[in-house]
Amino acid sequence: MEAGLMAKQAVVAKLDAFPARSLGFGSSVRGGSGTSRIGFEAPASIAWRKRSIRVARNGAIRSEVVVEQKASPPRKDKAGPGRLYVGLPLDVVSDGNVVNHGKAIAAGLRALALLGVDGVELPISWGVVMESGDWSSYLAVASMARDAGLDLRVSLHLHSHRRPRLPLPKSVDSAAVADPDLLFTDRAGHRRADCLSFAVDDLPVLNGRTPMEAYEEFFRSFRLAFADFFGSVVTDITIGLGPNGELRYPSFPPTGSNRFTGVGEFQCYDKYMLADLKQHAEETGHPFWGLSGPHDAPGYNQSPDSGNFFKDHGGSWETPYGKFFLSWYSSKLLSHGDRLLSVASEVFGDLPVALSGKVPFLHCWHNTRSRPSQATAGFYNADGRDGYEAVAEIFAKHSCTMIIPGMDLTDGEQPQGVRSCPQKLLSQITGACKRRGVKLAGENSSLVRVGTAGFTTIKENVLAENSRLDSFTYHRMGAEFFSPDHWPLFTEFIRSMAQPEMDSDDIPSNAERLSLSINSVPGNDRELQSA
């Protein structure tokens, strides 16, 4: 396989020559949609390579394993889903830039490794690390993962968190204090501290530098610090595209609730957004449309019917103004995503890692015509339009994998009255990606809600023929994750994921699920021993 071969060469060359960027084929690998494969070939071969190297280190005692591993096909070829990851706690490195409960993380990593999980996701906060430029804590966590034999997906978060507290860099904060309009702003004038407004992406607002330049600096700093990990441990880099790390506007209420089921609000009221809107309105010949956002949109927690804008029938969204506004609003989001992914491609393009980005899973009100919660978040996916096509196109352009959270959600268990339809939304997004050749990865919405049923849904979604996820990341490690209420469910899930097509006679009875089926199948025993 050509791609596989190239990836391997890339790995080898990288190991030899890094960080010199002398690899001519780097860009060619990443151009064109067909080569998006590379992102997934590479980790597979890396994983294979890495393993044999490690084993060789212990060669004296266990040389036979080397042979075994060489003989076994690359892991990618295994039946079932792609790789399985578990997210590390968001505050695995705290806002003081120290590793948080490292002992627990170490034990947890080993447990996951033994269980057969492929890797972990490491969230890296812009604010924590760029404060001092000190990567040692994150590197320490990466080393722990490496030592446990786990791969690493790194998420580069460009937004802030309230709980656990993970702020933006101080320099950004102080710039925002000096000019609050750098932050997203809602109709009531509330500043949203989550991240910088998309409208200032290319304005020199941070001590003469643009946010995009600052993002790039962060990326490059990461690349330099993690030089030793690419190609051996780090397999994926996820670019935080907006609030919550997702490509979206912070349309949810400022007090932030995960259970938020309202329509949300447009976030176009900082002076830079408004200026852009004004300019855009004037260019299209409707200067009056550029004075403000829609006046008849509902509030954060209201239903679509409470204002006129999102009414299913006769709502303003269907008027020329509505169309004008929604196109502009969503295009700002798309161009932000496009710009950021361009920067990321440029910084990371020659590395043997896969790039990915996350889109929000806005399933509430999906069963309406106006799809208000998607609209306020920046997805113009109203009746008659497919808002996700354009998104998929951008991801395709940058050979970026699209991460979809919410793999655990089903239509049935959604609250009544919010006209939610996660399954339909999921198939819309996966359809768009499939048409554009964009790879898909999945996440769960939240650990709290995942019960036995949630895991069943995840399994169905991950294994579904038409979606073919390349990886699934389970969020997140923490006390609840390891609690006796949750951990057994998770282990069972992992085991069943790894063995999706068991014959009925091989499935141990419920009581013995964990004790495996070896004894009941004596034939297997024999093969093992002659192996």
Place this chain on the structure above:
Amino acid sequence: MLLVRWKPILHCPPGEHPRRGLAWPLGPRRSLLLRRPIRSPAPAFLTISSSKFSQAGRARVRPIVRAGLAQTPSLADVENTEILFSETLPLMRSQTVEGKITVRLDPTGTEEEVSKWRLTIGCNLEGKWTLHWGVSYCDDLGSEWDQPPPEMRPPESVLIKDYAIETPLKRLSSQSERQVLHELQIEFDSNTPIAAIHFVLKEQETGAWFQHKGRDFRISFTHYFEEGNSVGGNQGFSIWPGAFDQISSLLLKAEESTSKKEDPDDEDGNAVKQKRRIAPIYKEFPILKEEFVPNHMTVSVRRSDKTDKNIVQFDTDLPGDVVIHWGICKDDGRKWVIPSTPHPPATKIFRHKALQTLLQPKADGLGSWGLFLADKGTSGVVFVLKLNEYTWLNNNGTDFFIPIGSVSSTTTEIGSDDIVHEQQAGTEINDVRNSLAPNNSYPLQNKSLETSDPKNINSLPMKNQGTEEAKESVAYTDEIIKEIRHLVTDISSEKGKRAKSKEAQENILQEIEKLAAEAYSIFRISIPGFVELASDSELMKPAVKLSSGTGSGYEILCQGFNWESHKSGRWYSELRDKAKELSSLGFTVVWLPPPTESVSPEGYMPKDLYNLNSRYGSLEELKDLVNSFHEVGIKVLGDAVLNHRCAHFQNKNGIWNVFGGRLNWDDRAVVADDPHFQGRGNKSSGDNFHAAPNIDHSQDFVRKDLKEWLCWLRKEVGYDGWRLDFVRGFWGGYVKDYMEATEPYFAVGEYWDSLSYTYGDMDHNQDAHRQRIVDWINATNGTAGAFDVTTKGILHSALEKCEYWRLSDQNGKPPGVVGWWASRAVTFIENHDTGSTQGHWRFPSGKEMQGYAYILTHPGTPAVFYDHIFSHYQQEISRLISVRNESKIHCRSTVKITKAERDVYAAEIDGKLAVKIGPGYYEPPNGPTKWVVAAEGKDYKVWETS
């Protein structure tokens, strides 16, 4: 393993040195057991090389391979029949070859050069022999070897570390008169200050070591003093056993044959002039070397036209009498069944289980043959070979299996099983002993040697393909986590392609759960308020959350017996009279003593699990008792002793490990790692209780039987739950299994190990101790609680030494299990072991009520000991229980420690109760909540909100 006994041979070459009758140190003439090292690199044998059996018997007939078969005389009978199956099984038989090692010491110099000597060591057996040798010097009194001086080293010598050298023996082109095949000559000068030469022989091909009576050979040149006591003095040579610490491998023993020689006459007069005198020596030592002889056995199956039976023909070239120990299998099972008559001639029935048929010698005298009939409907013939009383041949630890007819499953059982692993492990233990105790000239007998039930036979040493796996599971370290992880993945993902031994898998699963539990506890503690949050959310749930680990959450446990309760013989009826009283005191659960027949009267050495007549009373009385408790609303816990079980019978070695009664398990049900009981199960998944055979819970049949038994107890006796004895002895995951199968109302396990002390002073931080208990609870998936031994231990120190500060951990939480996982902690201060008449770990005397004031006000499920209930403490205990119930304190209540100082500890529980223990002063703050005293006693006080 072949066991050979032989006697020492006295070998005295006649007339060679007739003059001198020398005091020759004769070794004790013992018979020795010859043992072949299992770790020798001999090829795998007794292995059917591949399963060549045709997939669909009839369709693909395989011609008989061996020409020899056609010569067997009786083939005419069956010649026209269809061959359904034929297979030649290669066999490896060990055979002992006797040979000798010769040691000769000659002078090589002329009259003037009397100091030149030559030591010649020879061996007359085939093989690649190497002399592993060293010297000791005169001034060195230690027992260590040294390397010989360079001039002494023959060419081709290899230095071994810094204390020995190895020199290969040369094969002689022409055999000498003594028929020495291999020889090595070492030249040396007797003036060098060498006190002795030490050596052992090594045979490179088998890796076997040859020693002299369990020690190295030693040729000693003792001092000879000039003063002339030479005449009466000992002559300056002898062979002594020397130390041989360096080689830790298996050693073959050679019995000294004590040939001896004397000094030549003419040397006598020169003795005074020599500082040291060396005399020529010639000695021979017989040795036994085991060799492997390839043999084979051809088995073919034909259809008989005359009868409706299949004819199984055995043909082998094994010499001597060969007995086939055989049976047939019906259906798919592997259960041995005796075939119907007629049996072949010379057949005996062995213990109603199998037939033993002596094969007839072949006409040419090379081997023997036999024809057996197997009934229609037989799925296969199982057999092992018996060569003599001590020698059996099996198929790598399992029976040979020959499929018959058009049976679909036509694979032979190849490969080994756990038995082989165990053998391997056992061998290594022996090795260690040999190397640690070089004085032990008797090799340890391998236990399987004397097993005579052929189904248990496992007697031939073998190196098989499973060895690596076995080692893998043993050598489990952090280092190999990645590989193990890989294997785990493989187990799950590539079903059937690879697997691991069950033991290794369980090690991994246990490790995973342990790690998860560890991560959980750290995360939980490091998140402030997490525990409270969890409790809150649990509080908001429906009032009663039933779980076998907690019961209703409001349980108060009574231990309904003490160490003396068996004495009256009618404890059940005595306790029955107290049922009402216990109920009125507020107890909701009672724990009864172990009900089974037991070797010890107290019940903790159970024997026949289904015999419930014990020293406490009969089964009927027990049922009555349980009913009486149920009538007054008390749930009843049975004391289930699952860790160990006393055997009914001895095995061949006189070891008690064969069970009787309804659960007539054999030694497969016994864990392998307690040498006292020679179990053939897997290694224990926990600690061993050394007084009785520990049950191997990893065996499916054991777990199935135990589940059945527990369910039977629930149904028959009416038990509502379990108190599980000595759960340290096996993995908590099995307990989960049992709990899920028996769905108890309440269950608690006794995980008792010692706390950590530094210089006799108990450490403040007992997190490691409670962690182990929490780990166990976690492994049970929370299906069982555990006695909070940590809390008891900390109370001991706090009360005894007036160190009440101990009652708060670093996070300001209770320092016992109750501080980490209150709902699964069963707090107690005394039980039949710690207190009663045993008093293994008695609660500080006179301070019991402080202990009860603590556990009866705090979360967790408190347990009160019988002796305390029926003592002068009853009033106070009763009061505390009613306070607990009135305030609705439950196992998940929250504790706020308000004071933990030298002489006083105080806490508020759920904001409803305040408690202080210790002589110091404490009054709860009177703010918005008004506290009124609810109970009071010596050094404790309890308040409730008014």
